Amino acid sequence: MKLEKLPHRLTICKVADIDDIDLKTEFYFIGKTDEELSVVCRTEDTPEKTIEREDGWKGFRIQGVLDFSLVGVLSKLSGILAEHLIGIFAVSTYNTDYILVKEENYEQALGILALEGYIVD
Numbered sequence: 001m002k003l004e005k006l007p008h009r010l011t012i013c014k015v016a017d018i019d020d021i022d023l024k025t026e027f028y029f030i031g032k033t034d035e036e037l038s039v040v041c042r043t044e045d046t047p048e049k050t051i052e053r054e055d056g057w058k059g060f061r062i063q064g065v066l067d068f069s070l071v072g073v074l075s076k077l078s079g080i081l082a083e084h085l086i087g088i089f090a091v092s093t094y095n096t097d098y099i100l101v102k103e104e105n106y107e108q109a110l111g112i113l114a115l116e117g118y119i120v121d
Contacts, residue, residue: 002063002119005110009043010100012089013053020047029091029098040091040100057089059100060110063121074099080116081109 008027015021015037021030028041039047043055062077074097078088081101086109089100101109110120 006059010057011043013050020049057100058106
């Protein structure tokens with residue numbers, strides 16, 4: 001399985017209003033529930049009006065389109081990283097999964113996954 005490094009630094013934050021998010025930016029995820037409105041975005045695109053934010057994330061995505069019948073892809077990746085005490089923040093889209101780790105763990109995480117047989121581009 002191939003993993004593609006994302007080239008930018010990322011921020012995870014909470015905002016009060018969806019209008020605070022610049023929907024024209026190249027890369028972002030929005031999660032909305034009855035309790036919160038969360039955004040993952042490039043750090044330079046973080047909305048000005050955040051309620052809370054955590055900077056210092058880097059990420060990678062599983063290359064290609066994952067079939068919905070596949071089981072355990074995210075579980076296996078997160079399990080490998082958990083064994084090495086590396087926490088993750090995962091986001092899924094219709095096509096694939098994204099895994100974010102803190103910047104200080106990024107190279108270590110990619111190295112561990114490469115040793116486990118993942119191809120990292």
